[in-house]
Amino acid sequence: MPFNEKGEFIRADTSATRPAQQPTQAKSQANPQPLRTDNSDSGLSREDWIQIGQGLGALLLLAGMIWFVVVFREWILIGLGLWLISSLRGIFN
Numbered sequence: 717m718p719f720n721e722k723g724e725f726i727r728a729d730t731s732a733t734r735p736a737q738q739p740t741q742a743k744s745q746a747n748p749q750p751l752r753t754d755n756s757d758s759g760l761s762r763e764d765w766i767q768i769g770q771g772l773g774a775l776l777l778l779a780g781m782i783w784f785v786v787v788f789r790e791w792i793l794i795g796l797g798l799w800l801i802s803s804l805r806g807i808f809n
Contacts (some may be wrong), residue, residue, distance in 0.1 A: 718726040785792065
């Protein structure tokens, strides 16, 4: 490892072995970054937020259906029983 008189490390000249790098402007034009659709700093795009909202909406709908069945289970069973009785009466009449 090369050191100078002060004892500081000197890097070896590796520019001859490295390939020439493209300018940043040419590199950014070759691989353009996708434009963000919103101004938030969260890193999520508008499509990501829509997908999260749809998932939460489906979860809320499922929770509401479960709550409805738990709260009104007696009324649901009474209604199913009356429907079964009327169906059986219709078959035998």
